[in-house]
Amino acid sequence: MMTPHSQRAHAKLSASGSSRWMACTPSAALEADIPDTTSVFAEEGTAAHELSEIFLLHEIGEISKRSRTMRLNKFKQENEHYSTAMEDYVQSYVDVVMERINEARASTPDALVMIEQRLDFSSWVPEGFGTGDVLILADGQLEVIDLKYGKGVPVSAENNSQMRLYGLGAYDRYSMLYDIESVRMTIVQPRLDSISSETLSVDELLSWGENEVKPKAEMAANGEGDFVPGEHCRFCKIAATCRARAEENLKMAEYDFADPATLSNDEIAAILAIAEELQKWAKDITEYALEQAEKHGVKFNGWKLVEGRSNRKYTDEEEVAKVLIEEGFTEEQLFEKKLLTITKMEKLTGKKVFAEKLGDFVVKPPGKPTLVPESDKRPELQSAESAEADFADSL
Ligand code: SF4
Known part of the structure; x- marks a missing residue:
């Protein structure tokens, strides 16, 4: 078996x-x-x-x-x-x-x-x-x-x-x-x-x-060889605490700034290239430290565990509705009906039924502009300014 x-x-x-x-x-x-x-x-x-x-x-x-x-x-x-x-x-x-x-x-x-x-x-x-x-x-x-x-x-x-x-x-x-x-x-x-x-x-x-x-x-x-940080660190179990990755990232962050008070576009391009990895690394370290502090009581110098912000919530939704109906409110006022999200609906109906019956009712709006390295396969967007200039030229 x-x-x-x-x-x-x-x-x-x-x-x-x-x-x-x-x-x-x-x-x-x-x-x-x-x-x-x-x-x-x-x-x-x-x-x-x-x-x-x-x-x-x-x-x-x-x-x-x-x-x-x-x-x-x-x-x-x-x-x-x-x-x-x-x-x-x-x-x-x-x-x-x-x-x-x-x-x-x-x-x-x-x-x-x-x-x-x-x-x-x-x-x-x-x-x-x-x-x-x-x-x-x-x-x-x-x-x-x-x-x-x-x-x-x-x-x-x-x-x-x-x-x-x-x-x-x-x-x-x-x-x-x-x-x-x-x-x-x-x-x-x-x-x-x-x-x-x-x-x-x-x-x-x-x-x-x-x-x-x-x-x-x-x-x-045999546990031999050199530590080599890179893309492959993403799913490494020691990604948060790895010294080689930390050293590599800190090296990347030591940017040699030129004199003028504001950064040039070339300097910004160089920083964008390292920002993504630095963000991932910062997230890994923050999650690791939180887990250590919360689950194992580890103390990090200068940091403490506190309660985060939270939102109010009902303790008993049925009771809330009952009280308000007694007060003269109607069910229509109290409850809002919402259609399932696309993902949940597709899970419910299955891929084929969803595509056949609802395909015409689903659109994919253009995504929010995002900056990516030139090697990315998506076509480049025009900036709002150059689109305006092209429009003016066509008149
Ligand atoms: S996190 Fe460290 S040990 Fe893990 S793959 Fe990256 S460099 Fe190697």
Whole structure:
């Protein structure tokens, strides 16, 4: 029997944390001492994986329709994260997987399809293992498909160390029995309508494993190497207290100001470039210090824990209404009816019904102007002043 998703063990050098421990090798040893925490997003992801497993096992003929229905009903009853929208999103992921399976079966009728396989990549990473959501093996190509239920940012499969490690694990498991020439790694993010793949020849994948991963994994397992701060600090468990990150950020903040009393536009551009990371770092430190003070009584010199501001609230809404109706107020005066928000409505109706019935009633107003680095993919907006000038020119 498969181990439930929520109870699966996590490797010290995990595939999901590999972009971090490959960039900053000593981070893994420090993180290992800190207990895992969970979030509602992680729990939702686990639930979506469990649901997808039920659907896929039925689609590939491993469980009957009756068993699917029973499992689905049990899932609905027991899982607080279930919603019609989750079912729709998971179904659209399953549709993509089935397309890939059917493509493979078209060329190789006895293509191998495996769901939720433990993948051991310990030949490259000490004690390294993970779970491949779907594996398809046909015509010399092995495909590893990963469901990502998050809807924050699209995650690319290109150059993605987590997917490549799964690819290595899958190759290691099946290469003794089958002829494999290439490995395709695919990430499906149904809530962002995003599908991304990378295909590497077996030689390319193995060379990456030997030359890039192996030496770094050894250093990471031994807690060796230099601390290297960067984008990857974001999900590091010691991000708030890491000295290397603090030093890097303080170095960034030591801006060498020129003489005039006000900053030039070039100086402002340089500050904007570091402000985002400084804000993230400040937020991490503030949250960490608050947690330490509140939960563990830690004192920070010059700081104290106080009660924050709060708003008045009713102790008993039913009683409030009763009292006021007795005073002669009407229910219409006391209660306001509000339509559910778009997110809640979509959760209620499911993605398809929402799109079919309400699609015409939903607009996405232009977003508030925001300053981003030039590398951002969004097209540049005109300033109000230049738009006015263009309008004047057209007259
Ligand atoms: S916060 Fe960044 S620099 Fe510090 S250990 Fe973690 S990944 Fe390395």
